[in-house]
Amino acid sequence: MSGMSKVRAVLTVARKRNPHFPELWLAAIRVESQHGSKNEADILMAKALQECPKSGILWAASIEMAPRLRRKTKSSDAYKKCEHDPHVIVAIGKLFWNDRKVEKVRTWLDRAVTLAPDTGDFWALLYKFELQHGTEDQQKEVMRKCIAAEPKHGETWQPISKAVENSHQPVEVILKKLVVALGKEEKAAEDNKHQ
Template identity: 75%
Template sequence: MCYYSDYVIETARAIYAHALTVFLTKKSIWLKAAQLEKSHGTRESQDALLRKAVTYRLQAEVLWLMGAKEKWLAGDVLAARAILQEAYAAIPNSEEIWIATFKLEFENHEPERARMLLAKARERGGTERVWMKSAIVERELGNLDEERKLLAEGLKGFPSFFKLWLMLVQLEEWLTHLEKAKEAYDSGLKHCSKSIPLWLSLANLEEKMNGLTKARAVLSMARKKNPQNPELWLAAVRAELRNGNKREADILMAKALQECSNSGILWAASIEMVPRPQRKTKSMDALKKCDHDPHVIAAMAKLLWLYRKVDKARTWLNRAVTLALDIGDFWALYYKFELQNGTDEDQKDVLKRCIAAEPKHGEKWKPISKAVENSHQPTEAILKKAVVALGKEESAAENNRQ
């Protein structure tokens, strides 16, 4: 079997090598050949291939970026920096190169280098991403006045970029300037009425400041402006559950599933809301509507786990992370499962795969990874914090059902 596998890899390598003699400037072939070396070759073979690739595709950002990232992952920051400098010389107006260079310096604790790069990018007419990254640097360094100044300037140029508004309201909330936060929400939603994160954040603030009634009003207005949005319906359901209104939550979930009948996140939530004896039936209904949705698959895995069907639960969890590599919550659930039910090897395998996937999204994952105190934490640390967050959520949900 090993010989066969080696033969297949060598055959693929030979096919790519021949293809590249015919299509020297075909970026997609260079990329696939590089990915083959990443998976089955050595760092040296991948590096050699990427160095060759950029001689033929000098303007291909993705090839330069891949080469720099691999050097960084190997711990060779100087080599990664050198590649990005070459890339900048080849493509001086590439914002992707600017951002990658900033990230390299920022993640390697060189804030002054990062600042200088972003200042130059802003002078060159940087886009909204440059302004956002600039504000993030100041937030991490604790320069809140400078952060506010950059956000204000950025919003003058990019008033419809909701992430800048979201950062501004988060800053005001953190400083407990709640009235200023509400003013920022009002301005932000005038420019970005389709931004679901802004609506959800405002609803959370209103619930904290003024209680459920105000939060309901915000979420109702949000749904009118953004019909058939599952996240807004789910937020409304959860607000009722947090306040002990199980009957109202059930009514809202029924309406939500009528309006968004193929929403995986709603079906997954509905499975967990019903009493245990009804969950099997509800899960069958969910699978009929969206059998390839990773949220439903993960909910099925949790149900099997609850019934101690360990092997089946593992299969469904593996399916969930395969369908949605980028959603960290599923990796956290899978890792939590293996910590309780798997061997050391099982746990190491999930951890290794999660690190390779580099998840960026997830309801629990994203706030943890974006928190200032976690900004330089590796994937493994974020994963373990997400496991703790899942445990707290499950305990709270169990209390709500009782």
């Protein structure tokens, strides 16, 4: 049995035992996407949204997976189902970012950090945005608010903040490292699209 087959089998068993656990669905979807099985990832996403129709992380992933022309419709559907979920709010903010609608991006990302101040990934995205499009004062304000919020969660935040070399680093250092990591993730995603 190949490594991919084992991963699929484990995730399938886990999802059958926990069908309403969106993180398991998302893990399976990402595995299929990373291995070039877009159709299988799309099928899994449809099933996942049936099992977990109010999951913001699944709706956010669904927006990002959708073809560019369908993202607006997908984001509208997601917002109707999860209008107060910060993952959906961030996904919509990213759409505005792609369209260079600076004030809308700022509004949506600011809303996300207000809804989930404990999620460092959202702070990093807002800080990265301000580094690209904001003033020095806006950058300092995001940094100040993030330090005050002392985020502890986030898919990327936790591994970076809990790494041994970062264990005693202040929030400011972790935030800056996360912005660098986000840039690397975006570059890797772009490289994968062009392969």
